[in-house]
Amino acid sequence: MIQVVCGVDTSTQSCKVEFFTLEDGRRIAGAAAAHPPVAPPRSEQNPHAWWDAFVSAFRGALAQAGDVSVRAISVAGQCHGMVPLDATGEVIRDAKLWNDTTTDAELRSLTERIGAEQLIATTGSLPTAAFTLSKVAWFARNEPEQFARLATIVLPHDYLTYRLTGVFATDRSEASGTGYFNPATNAYLLDHLALIDDTKNWAAMLPEVLAPDGVAGMTTAGAMAQLGIAEPALVSAGGGDQHASALGLGIAEGDAVFAFGTSGVVFSTTPEPVRDPSGLVNGVANLTGGFLPLVCTLNGAKVIDTFARLMGTDHDELSALALQAGHDGPVLAAFLDGERTPNRPLAAGLLADLTTETTREQLARAAYEGVVFGLVAGREHFERCGVATDGEVIAIGGAARSTATRQILADALGKPVHLVDAPEAVARGAAVQAAAVLGGASIMELAEAWKPERRLAAEPRGNSAERFARYAEVAAVDTLDRSRE
Structure with a gap:
């Protein structure tokens, strides 16, 4: 019987489960x-x-794997979403996700009361409507009767950990995206929540923040x-999706990872x-005790999906068209669903410089550039903050499979772009954590191995x-004032 660890990626779109051998980290199954x-x-x-998707994917992977013993599980997933539970641990209402922008008014009110500088100093980030803090405020304001039942707040990956173990636990990476946790001191900022309701015992309503090598518990009999397993499995702390992918990719200081997914x-x-x-730049925590400077845009692969639909083509043809375009033509500020960075939740997309000479090739290129350029601007913000960017450039995510995405990114950065042999980097990173915690090994050393x-x-x-430069002008985003080779 082969001993394996399980890495889980519970994303906005789906749940992915992957099994890796405990001996050498070889992937043997996934669903x-x-x-x-x-x-x-x-x-x-x-x-x-x-949970239903997780169980289905787990059983699918288990059927593929054959005669295995699942020794440990780690859940990584979409960040920020608010999961409100009552005193019995039951879900009170549907979870508001990271890309729900209806909480912007509450976010702006809290930012004004706390102060933007204070938020950055304490949380490492200037929260947007994506952050959990704004969703808790929305809940209190818009559904007071349901809010009165609130006993525990967890995040999406925390919820699956709870269903696995019966324990309310989270980790530094996820907690640092709430707007009420300081990743530098590893302490909750209860005063931020008290501005929403000063009568609640917030300290008792939040999950324990585990260390990177922390253990949430063991799987319950239920x-x-x-899941269809006979022996209890250790469940480690888990983490946020991008934080886990950094672990799964084995990135080093100076590397820059561009993830082209839903966001x-x-x-x-x-x-x-x-x-x-x-x-x-969000100064959130990573899964090894350090930090993961991060810029997230709301509009990722869906922009490319939209242009493919509007142009009546598939992704392969759209990519080919984009690579045939010259240097002229329109540029796209790709704020199709509003935007998170820059913080413009009510914005819409803007296609500029459209003329009667515009070609299909140029439109296709603009779609890819709108996504890529937004992240290139984010990388420049890293440099402003003193974050090293002299390492390798890595592209991941569904849209990174497109030749146009990779080529336009290389052209924009003036650097080679690499892919990795890890199509599900988030689940892989979660598995690295699970294996390290189970064996008492260094997470960083196992990630390298x-x-x-x-x-x-x-x-x-x-x-x-x-x-x-034209994109930056149309999108009204700041870029570094320097000459580009």
């Missing part, structure tokens, strides 16, 4: 199950659907029966806290400085 589709501005899911994300890793006075192979995917073919 996925869909979550209910959502779309901003009101983006909500029933947490019970997450969970084991649903767009660029992140790196650093041992020291990051504080961005502009509030554009299990580090997937990187391969060159695109070399810069030219200079897109003028197009990026």
